[in-house]
Amino acid sequence: MIRIEGLTKHFKKVQALKGIDLHVMEGELFAYLGPNGSGKTTTIRILTGLSKPTSGDAYLHGFHILRETLQAKRQCGLVPQSINLDHELTVYENLNIHGKLFQMPRRVRSERIEEMLHYVDIADRRSTPIKHLSGGMKRRVMIARALMHAPKILFLDEPTVGLDPKIRRRIWSLVKKIQQNGSTIFLTTHYIEEAEFLAQRVAFLDEGRIIALDKPQNLMDRLGKWAVDKIVEGEMETTYHASREGANAHILRQVGSLSVRRVNLEDVFISVTGKKVQP
Amino acid sequence: MRGCLAVYQRELLILKKKFWRQTASMCVAPLLYLIAFGFGVGKDLQVDGRSYMEFLIPGLVAMSSMTQAFAIASEINIARFYWRIFEEFQAAPIRNIAYVTGEVLAGITRALFSVALILFIGLLSGVVLSYGLLFWLAVVLNSFLFASMAVCMAMLVRSHADQALLTNFFITPMAFLGGTFFPVDHMPLWAQKILNFLPLTHAAQSVRASSFGQTPELHSYVLLAALGLALFVLAFHCVNKAKD
Structure with a gap:
């Protein structure tokens, strides 16, 4: 569904992507995880035609992003990180212009707008100008x-950034629903719990390279099921254990303030890179 | 073609939403010039055997078609830097040429609307001239040229503030020196040579001659069309370059 081969991107002296190889399967919800500046948005921008790669190839549903640009663009929908709606226009008008840009016939467009307004539960706001809506x-x-335009692939670039936890959960439910309806979803985020909750597979990106790629559970299992955190001279030290008993036994041998918890994806990222995912 | 229409219709929708604000804003400058130069300075003035008001109205038509066509640059910039709508166009399956054509058409529409307003204001002031095919052709070519230039500039600038600088350096001097308020042939020969390089000079001369029922210079139309076409092609390349 999404195939990326040796993708690189240079911005003057900065090498944003250093050779990305990736295959996202049809119907998969794939999370692309990494700290700010790791190259997540650059990858999405290249795949959706907003930016050109320096080298490498990428295919969306079999269409090459540079050689078959228009067909490739028809395969995907994009939700960028920043709000990019026409604030002067109403909800309906924004969707209508999008439908026109994707050359949808008038009747199909009207039906689809109604369908989508109900799908995201915003039908009662169809005539509201965007500037009067909440985040x-x-x-x-x-x-x-x-x-x-019923895309086969949906790109979500940090879809919940800046939203409160309640709204974030609502967006997650929506994303799950979209995936259950058969779409392939490529999600970038720096919220660990978002990737853990939503994704079937996760790629960790750091300084333009994929440094780990697997199912979230497999990645976490490699470290162990339980983590024990201990603060030593102001720094957090974490040890990983296969069982709760093992974690408890470790705690008994230690002195000081300790806490035990389940291993999460952040632990995986820290163990691979030595730094946190959160910016 | 449909992509171009979508871009064009979006701009028209924005214009419609701000119709009264835009209309009032389009009237302010011409009204001030009419009052200050037409009724004030030029009340008893004659230029080439015509009243100064008759001389001024075609000049204002040329100037306004330039400024309003160029104003599409601000709309593009707001959409690009502030609302980030440009990304929506770039992610859509439309060719860059469709985007440029849509924006240029929107610029021309704005210009034609502002010209209609000036002609209406002129009519209220008792100035009735001849507005035939050659008059409208000059207006459209001038608008096409400056709308294409606007798309180029909007793609080249890095912020909205840069856009204001370009307007100050290119559009404002041209508005005053391009034959809007005075006949260029009254200037010293060396100045005439320089001013003849300005597209607005040719637009003002063509609009004025055609509205006086005279035959405008063919080379002015050719120059406006050729320069407009060159800027349109350049705008297409600038949109391609603006991706990163």
Whole structure:
């Protein structure tokens, strides 16, 4: 569904992507995880035609992003990190313009707008100008817009950034629903719990390279099931254990303030890179 | 073609939303010039055997078609840097040529609307001239040229503030020196040679001659069309370059 081969991107002296190879399968919800500046957005921008790669190839549903640009673009919907709606226009008008840009016939367009307004539960706001909507509603409009032309692949670039936890959960439910309806979803995030909750597979990106790629559970299992955190001279030290008993036994041998918890994806990232995912 | 229409219709929708604000704003400058130069300075003035008001209205038509066509640059910049709508166009399956054509058409539409307003204001002031095919052709070519230039500039600048600088350096001097308010042939020969390089000079001369029922210079139309076409092609390349 998404195939990336040796993708690189240079911005003057900065090498944003250093050779990405990746294959995302049809119907998969794939999370692309990494700290700010790791190359997540650059990858999405290249795949969706907003930026050109320096070298390498990428295919969306079999269409090469540079040689068959228009066909490749038809395969995907994009929800970018920043709100990019027309604030002067209403919800309906924003979706309508999108439908026109994707050359949808008038009748199909009208039907699809109604469908999408109900799908993201914003039908009662169809005539509201975007400038009068809350941040969460704007995100839902952006998701509705990205789904307007029924894309096979949906790119979500940090879809919940800046949203409160309640709204974030609502967006997650929506993303799950979209995936259950058969779409392939490529999600970038620096929220560990978002990737853990949503993704079937996760790629860790750091300084333009994929440093780990697997199912979240497999990645975590490599470290162990349980983590024990201990603060030593102001620094957190974490040890990993296969069982709760093992973790408890370790705690008994230690002195000081300790806590035990389940291993999460952040532990995996820290163990691979030595740094946190959160910016 | 449909992609171009989508871009064009979006701009028209924005214009419609701000119709009264835009209309009032389009009237302010011409009204001020009419009051200051037409009724004030030029009340008893004659230029080439015509009242100064008759001389001024075609000049304002040329100037306004330039400024309003160029104003599409601000709309593009707001969409690009502030609302980030440009990304929506770039991610859509439309060719860059469709995007440029849509924006240029929107610029021309704005210009034609502003010209209609000036002609209406002129009519209220008792100035009735001849507005035939050659008049409208000059207006459209001038608008095409400056709308294409606007798309180029909007793609080249890195911020909205840069856009204001370009307007100050290119558009404002041209508005005053391009034959809007005075006949260029009254200037010293060396100045005439320089001013003849300005597209607005040719637009103002063509609009004025055609509205006076005279035959405008063919080379002015050719120059406006050729320069407009060159800027349109350049705009297409600038959109390609603006991706990163």
